[in-house]
Amino acid sequence: MQIYCPICGRGYAQKLKDTWLVVCDTCHHLVKGSGLEPDQLMMPDDWSNIQVGTTGLYKSQNFTIMGRIRLQMKNDFRNLWCAQYGQEIMWIGQSLESIGFFKPPFAPYPHNFDQIRAGVNIEFSEQIKLKCELVEKCIEIRYEGELSPFPFPMGNFNLIQASNAAGNTVLVFHQNENSIQFLWGEVMLVYGVTFNNTKTWSQWETK
Amino acid sequence: MGNEVVIQHSCPKCKHVTTPKGKALTLSLTCEKCGVYYCVHTNANDQFLTKFIPALAIRSRGKIKGVLYEVMGFAVKREKKYEYQWREYFLFNPNVGIAFLSEYDGNWNFLKPYSKHPLFVSYTATPTIEKGKFQLYAKYHAEVLYASGEFFTDIIGSNESSTHYEHICPPYILNFEESNSQLGAYLGEYISPALVATGFNLDKKNLPPKKGLGYTQPHSFSVDESLLLTISVVTLLAAFFLQWILNETAINKKVFESHFVQADLNGQKMFTTSSFQLEGDQKNVVIKVKAPLSNDWFFAEYSLINDATDQEYIFTNEFEYYNGTEEGEAWSEGSNMGDAFLSSIPKGKYHINIYPEFSTSNHEFTISIFRDTPFYSNFFVLCFLLCLFPAAFYGYRYYREQKRWEDSEYSTYE
Amino acid sequence: MDRLRGLKWYLVLVILGLSFYSYSQIIGWRWIWSTKTEPPSKEEQLRNRNYYHK
Structure with a gap:
């Protein structure tokens, strides 16, 4: 389905089966979706070589x-x-050094957290224990491109990432006791994944 | 794609605007104008009391391990308990990520994030990875004395809330940082000051002078220990085998035996043995002398003479035997036998001239001569010599390891 | 060959040592505790020869 930016008129063909949000790449305005602040549609450059x-x-x-x-x-x-x-x-999910692939969609997290902090084990299931390596409050959220539904669009949640030696990882979005969603996946080193059509930073020759 | 969002930050003190090189990755920085340290997303800021000059200038670029990095930030840190200081240079290349150069007493380590640190899974005192088995060198809390440039984390806040674990397996180092909000790990390797200087196109004299052995510095002399042990053990086994073969093949033949009595001297000063044959090319000769001594001694000068060539080997031998009873206890000292070992005597027909010195009580002796007798002393000398190098190597290594660990409270060295 | 770094000379010494040891054992040369022999003085030579040939 073709949709158009209400500001600049640029056309977009929706490609995802459940498009929730489309941000205009030209004028950073919402083409589809609502309720977000203009600042949240301005994606800052963070040297990421992955791009839309x-x-x-x-x-x-x-x-x-x-x-x-x-x-x-x-x-x-x-x-x-x-x-x-x-x-x-x-x-x-991409950080500076690792990358996680989360195939199953967002789902309600079945456990509750009691004094969660980095370094403690969380029991994801009877068989799977994950060590918590990040517990931080999300203080800013930005959007670009075409997106599937994200459960906490305003970003008022704590992000928890926990992993184990087998490479299992979970990203938990914890808003309050009744509102916890998670993504389940596999984590690996950034250097272990090959992407195509990436940005290159030619001024940083590596050889 | 799209128009770029320019990121700028304003100093909370002097309002000077900085465009960070790390773009959105930069979470804290120091003001280029007034030096105030501030965080981008919180109100945290700090003014340092002392200024430190980095050896590697902020924004300078250098190649480490073939990768071009830019110095983004510089921090001076202090361990809270023992108050030693070190310097850290925060490096970045968007194509390969972040890295650190850490310098203490002129000794450098190059570190990169390492997400496979075993402490991510569970605590162990000896984390083992593909580089080897690491030992805990230090566990500490650190504070930041000074910072300049920019950083991808709040280095003051995150340092002061973190416990740091440093494990070493020279030349490698594993660092683990644990706070309530994050775990972080780094794998590093010792890098010589010369390589740092070359990488950043600096004169080595401009780097801090190197003092002592760096705690991850490899030894200037090192060998493959398992190979050294293998060579030593195989050689000892070979020597043992050779000794066994030569013992088995030694003929150990008694070639002469005779009993002499003083009365037979008939006024002469010496006895002469009959001739005996020494076989084999060059072999040893053992002369055993026995006398019925009791609180007495026996001395003689011997001359082994080749009948055909008159080649002579002159030697002496003395032995004594004393015994008695003292306070009801019987004691004895010495032996009523003596022997002489003559090395490498050529084959041929020989006789011995014996010039005995009899005491007042003993008037006789018996002499036996053996050819090609097995002996062990060379084997023990060889074993000793073979062990010298491994012993010296392990001694040297122990000494250097002791020096390496002398600043660590987890040292297992005395 | 990199494993032999720093050990080549030790290996050479070990081989030489084993060879020298084997040679010494074969000719019956005890390196230590061998009885010291001395060549005779002219007087001793004369004395021994006279007695023996008497």
């Missing part, structure tokens, strides 16, 4: 990056890239 349109291969299937949610914490950040993965949606 970047493609890659995960578990023998191609994906294409459609949009990004940037979560700024006091001492860290996460880029949550929304990717078209075959007929499905996949979220890709």
Whole structure:
């Protein structure tokens, strides 16, 4: 379905099966969706080489990056890239050094947190224990491109990331006791993943 | 794509506007004008009391391990308990990520984030990764004495709330930082000051002078320890095998035996043995002398003479034997046997001239001569010599390791 | 070959040592505790020869 930016008139063909938000790449205005502040549609440059349109291969299937949610914490950040993965949606969580692939969609988190902090183990299931490595309040949230629904658009949540040695990882979005959502996936080093159509920073020759 | 959002930050003190090189990644920075440290997303700020000059200038670029990095930030940190200080340079290249150069007493380590640190899974005193088994060197809390440039975290806040674990397996270092909000880990490696200077196109003299052995510095002399042990053990086994073979093949033949009595001297000063044959090319000869001594001694000079060539080997031998009873306890000292070991005597027909010195009580002796007797002393000398290098190596290593660990409260060295 | 770094000379010494040890054992040369022998003085030589040939 073709939609047009109400400000600049640029046309966009919706590609995701459940498009929730489209931000105009030209004038940073909402093409689809509502309720966000203008600042939240201004994506800052953070030297990320992944961009909207970047493609890659995960578990023998191609994906294409459609949009990004940037979560700024006091001492860290996460880029949550929304990717078209075959007929499905996949979220890709990117930090400076690691990258996580989250295939299952957002789901209510079944456990509660009691004095959660980095370093403690959280029991995800009877078999799976994950060590909590990040507990930070999201202090700023920004959007770009075409996105699937995100449960906390205003960013008022604590982000918790926990992982184990097998590479399982969970991103938990904790707003309050009754409102906790999570993404389940697999984490790996940034250097272990190959993306195509990425930004290159030519002024930083590496050889 | 799209028009870029320019990121700028205003100093909370002098309002000077800075455009950070790290763009949105920069979370804290110091004002280029007034030096105030401030965080981008919180109200935290700090004015440092002392200024430190970095050896690697902020914004300078240098190559480490073939990768071009830019110095984004510089921090001087102090361990809270023992108050030693070190300097950290925060490096960045968007194509490869962040890295750190850490300098203490002129010794440098190059560190990069390492998400596979075993402490991410569970606590262990000896984390083991593909680089080896690491030992805990330090556990500390640090404070930031000075910072300049920009950083991708609030270095003051995050440092002061974190517990740091440093494990080493020279030349590697594993750092782990734990706070209530984040875990972080880094894997580093010792890097020589010369490489830092070359990488940043600096004169080595402009870097802090190197003092002592860096705690991750590899030894100037090192060998493959398992190979050294293998060579030593195989050589000892070979020597043992050779000794066994040569023992088995030694003929150990008695070639002469005779009993002499003083009365047979008939006024002469010496006895002469009959001739005996020494076989083999060059072999040893052992002369065993026995006398029925009791609180007495026996001395003789011997001359082994080749009948054909008159080649002579002169030697002496003395032995004594004393015994008695003292306070009801019997005691004895010495032996009523003596022997002489002559090395490498050529084959041929020989006789011995014996010049005995008899005491007042003993008037006789018996002499036996053996050819090609097995002996062990060379084997023990060889073993000793073979062990010298490994012993010196391990001694040297122990000494250097002791020096390496002398600043650590987790040292296992005395 | 990199494993041999710093050990090549030790390996050479070890091989030389083993060879020298084997040679010494074969010719019956005890490096230590061998009885010291001395060549005779002219007087001793004369004395021994006279007695023996008497």
